[in-house]
Amino acid sequence: MKKISNTFYITLAAVILAVGYGVIAPKHFEEITTAAKNFIADSFGWYYLLTVSMLFFVSVFLIFSPLGRIRLGKDSDRPQFSMVSWLAMLFSAGMGIGLVFYGAAEPLSHYAVAPSTAAPETKAAYKEAMRATFFHWGFHAWAVYGMTALALAYFQFRKGQPGLVSATLRPIFGNKVDGHLGTVIDVFAIFATVFGVATSLGFGAVQINAGLHYLFGIPVGFISQLVIIAIVTVLFLISAWSGLGKGIRILSNTNMVLALALLFFVIALGPTLLIFNMFTDSIGGYLENLIRMSFRTAPLTPENRSWLNDWTLFYWAWWIAWSPFVGMFIARVSKGRTIREFMIGVLVVPTVLSAIWFAAFGTTAIETQRAGVIDLASKASELAIFEMFSGLPWSFAISMIAVLLIISFFITSADSATFVLGMQSSHGSLTPPNNLKIVWGIIQSSIAIILLFVGGLGALQNVIIIAALPFSVILIMMIVSLFKSLKEERKRINRP
Template identity: 50%
Template sequence: MRKFTPMFWIAISMGALFVGWGALFPNNLLEVMTGIKTLFLDKFGWFYQFSASFFIIAAIIIASSRYGKIRLGKDEDRPEYSTPTWFAMLFSAGMGIGLLFYGVSEPASHFSTPPFGDGGTEESARVSLRYTYLHWGFHAWAIYAVVALALAYYKFRKGLPGLMSATLYPLIGEKTKGPIGYAVDIIAVFATLFGVAISLGIGAQQINSGFNYLFGWPVNFTTQLIIMGFTTILFIYSAASGLSKGIKYLSNTNMFLAVLLFFAFLFLGPTQFVLELFSTTFGSYVQNLPSMGLRFSPFNQEDNQWVKDWTIFYWAWWISWTPFVGTFIARVSKGRTVREFILAVIIAPTLVCSLWFGVFGGTGLYFELIQGADVSGQSLETALFYVYKLMPFGTVLTIISLLLITTFFVTSADSATYVLGMQTSNGSLNPPTLVKVSWGLIMAAIAAILMGTGGVEGLQAATIISALPLGIILIFMTAALFKSFQSELSSAKKEKENVEETASHKKAQ
C-alpha cells in the first residue's frame, strides 16, 4: 500500500488551509465560525437534541434483540485484549481530560446558574449534578457505542475498510468508494480534529492553572502554547510507537492515576455527604432521563440559551468525537459479541463518570453550601485547584492531577492521530508513522489557532459546526447497520432451514 493515499493529500491540504486561514486572518476566522455556530444552534438545535436520544433508543433495541448474539469478527474470534485493559483503553480515549476539567467546575457552574429556577440553593445543587450526569452519561456513551459498533462490525465481520464511509455500503453500495465516500470521510476527519482540539485546549488551560497554583506561573496563552508544544512532542512519540506499546501502557497508567485520585478525593473530603448526595441525584437522573434528554424552554429564552450553551454543546462534542472514539473502540473490540459490546461501552463508563462527578462535584458543592467557600466563583479551569486548597494534602493532589491531565492529554491526542491515520490510509489498522506524525502536527496547530483566536468559545464553535453534517451521516449509518443485521439473521435462518431440510431428506432415504 502506498504511504500517502489521495484521501490523505486532500484532507491534509484542507487542514493546512484552515491553519493558514487562522494564522493570517484570525479575527475573520472567529467571526465566520461564531456566525455559523449561532445559525446552527438557532435553526438546528432540535436536531442535536433528538439525535442524542435516537442513539440511546437504537442501542437499547440492538442490545435487547437477536442482533446481540452477533460477534464482531468471525464466529470463532475471541477478544484480543483482557477486559480490564480493554475498558481502560476505551475509557481513556472516550472522556479523558474533560473529567478533570469539568469534575468540580461544571456542577459548581450549574449550581450558581442552573438550567431552571434560582441558583445557589439546595435544589439547584441537586439539579446541577443531575444535568452533569446527563451530559456525561448514557446519551454520550450510546452515541459512541452505536458508531463504534458499526465500524467494528463492517471491519471485522464483513471485511470492509475501517472507514466511516464503509459503514454506508448497505445503503449506497459502490458509491462509498467515490466522491460521496470521500466527502463522508473528510467530514469525519475534520470533526475529529475539532473535537479533539477542545480537549487539547482545555487540557493546556488546566495544566497552566495547576502550575500557577504550585509555582505561580502566569496564566496566559503564551504559557499554554508552550505546554501544548511539549505535550505534542509526547503524544506524537507515543502514537509513533504503536497501539500495543504507547497507547496501551499510557491507558493503564491513566486508570491507575485516576483511581488513586478518585479515592483520595473521596476519603479526604466529606465522604458521607458526597455519597448521600450521589445516591439521591443519580437516582433522580435515571428517573428523569427521557425528559432531561429532550428538554427545551421555548417560552424562556434565558433557560433555552442554557440548553444551547451546555446540553447541545455536549451532544455536538460527543458526535464530533465519534469518528475518533468510535474507530479506536472498534479497533480494540474484535471478537466481542454485539450485546457484550453495547452493555460494556454504555453502562460501565456511565457509572464511572457519574461516580466521578458525584464525588468531585459533590465535594465542591459541600464546600460552597456548607463551608461558605466561593467554588462557583472560580473559572472552569481553576475550580479544581481552588478546592484542593480547602483539602488536606492539596499540593500532593495537585501533582497527581497534573500527571493525570498530562497522560489523558497524550492518550486522547495519540489515539486521535492513530484514527486520523486510519481514516486517511484506506482504513489501515497500522497507518504509516509519517501519516500519524503529520496529523499530530496539524491537530496541535488547529488547537493552537482556535485557542489563540477565540479561546474555548472558538473551540466550541468549531465543534458545533462539524457535528451537524456528521450527525446526519451517523443516522444513516445506524439505518445501514440495522439493515445489515436483519440481512445477516435472515441469511442465517435460511441457511439453517436448508441444512435441516437436507438432513431430513438424508434421513428419509
C-alpha cells in the first residue's frame, strides 16, 4: 500500500487508545464523556444553533446567487452518475439506517414521552412532534452535509486539490496545509468518520437483531449481533472491492427501491388520509416556525432547555460530526454538477423525502398509540417500528422489507465509509487501494463489535458529539475559504 499516508497510522493509534480505554473502564469512560457532552450542550448550544443556521442560509444564498452557475469541475465536465443514482447515493450515505431507526420512534417520543413544550398525548403535542422531527431531519441537517461536500468537491474538481479536508483550507493557510497543520485536520476528520460509522453499525446491528427476533424469534443479544455484523461485513467488503461505480451505486438504487416499497405499504395500509393531511399541515408548521426553531435556546425554561440538549443540539452536533464522512462521499459522486444543481439536489430533495417518510411512519405510530391496542411509547426505539407493523395488514411481509432495507443501508453506509476512509488516508486519492479499504472496513466492524460487547455505544456517541465542537470551527473555516476562492473564480470568469 504505497499510497498510504501518515494520517492512517496516527488515526489508528488514536482509535486504539480511545477504544482500549472504553473496554478497560467502560463506566468511567461513559461518565467522563457524558459530563463533557453535557457541558458542551449547556455552554455552546447557542453556538451550534448559530453555526448550523448560518450554513443553511449560505446554502440558500448559493442556490439563487450567480455563483450557482459555477461547475464542480472543468466547464466541459458533466455528471458521472444519473440524477436518480446520484440522489440515491447521497440519501443512503446521509441518513440511511437513521430513517428506519427513528422513523416511528422519534415522532412518538415527542408526542407521548417527552414533548418539547406541550402536554403529552395532546393535539398540540401531535403537531409539535411532527414539526420537530421535520426540523431535525430537514434543511439544516442537509445544509451541514451540503456545505461540507460543496467545499470538498469545488477544491477537488475545480481547483485540482486532493480530496482532503485540509486541502479546502489552502486559500487561508497556504502551503501550511501540506505540513503538520494539514495532518492534524485530516486526522480529526478520519477519527470522526471512524467512530461515527462504527456507532451507526452498532445501532444497525441492534435493530436488525430486533427485527429478526420479531420475525423469527432469534434471541436478542451480543452473539446474534456479532453474527449479524460478521455477515454484513463480508457483504460490504465484497461491495467495497467492486468499486464505486458498481457496488455503492447498485446498493444505493436498491435502497431507494426498498425504501419506496416500505413507504408505499405504510401509507396504503396505515391511516392514509390522515398521513397526507399531517404531511401537508406539518410542512406548513415547519416552514412557518423555521426561523424561530433555528434560534431557540429556551434560556428561561430549564425543562425546555433539557429537551433541546437531548434532541436539537444532539442532532446538530451529530450532523457536524458526520459531515467529514458524508460530505466527502457526496463530493466524490458530484463531479460535473453546477453549484446550483448540487445545492438544490442536496438540500431540497432529501428534506422533502424525509418529511414524507416521517409523516407516514410518525402518523401511523402515533395513531397506533392513540388507539390503545399497543403501548408503542414503552418499547425500545429499535423495536417501535416492528411493533407498529404488527397492527397493520401483511405485517410479516412489511417487516421483512424493513429488515432487508436496514441491512442494505447498513452495507451501503459501511461501504461508503471504507471508500471515504481510504481516500482520506491515501493522500485524497479518487481510487484508494482496495487493501486499504478492506483494512478500514475490518477496523470499523471490530470497533462496533467490541463496544456492543462492553456496552459502550452510548459513550462512543458522546465522543462523536464532543468531536463536533472543534470540527465545527474547521467547517466554518472551510466555508470562509470556499467563498474566498469563489470570489476569485467569479472575477476570472467575468474577465474579458
